[in-house]
Amino acid sequence: MLVFSGCLSVNTSVHPAANESVVFEEFTVNEPWASNHVWVNTTLRSTPAASNVTTISVIQENGQAFSTHQITSGETSVFLALPTNQNVTIVASNTANSTTIEKTNVSVAGSDN
Known part of the structure; x- marks a missing residue:
């Protein structure tokens, strides 16, 4: 028997708050459904700014780090x-300096199922 807990979101999408970014060009959802993350x-x-990024952190609405990517x-x-x-707020940083x-800022949306 397979048991799932929590909600399942379908038709997930990501929408940046602003179109102009020196680091991020595009956000593409990789799966049509998600549970607690997509x-x-x-x-x-x-760009020179993007080439200096060494870490990307995802910060939740409550201020807690959700994930960090090297x-x-x-x-x-x-x-x-x-x-x-x-x-969420996606923070691009250079840890060396x-x-x-x-x-x-981006919004992550989906329809609860």
Whole structure:
């Protein structure tokens, strides 16, 4: 017997609050459904700012870190785990010199099933 707990969200989508970003070019949902998180393929821009990113952190509405992803030099596509049905802040930073390069707000939506 297989038992699932929690809600299942279908038709998941990610919407950035602003279109202009020096780091992020595109957010694409990688799966049509999600439980507590959805995997999003994030494309990084070919900018000097984006090439300096070493870490991307996902911060929930309550201020808690949801996930942190290490970025290697030259990486242009990153899979991020984002919590479903929340507004989150994605923080691109350079851990070598402790600087925040960009903060981007996105909403992660889905229909509860």
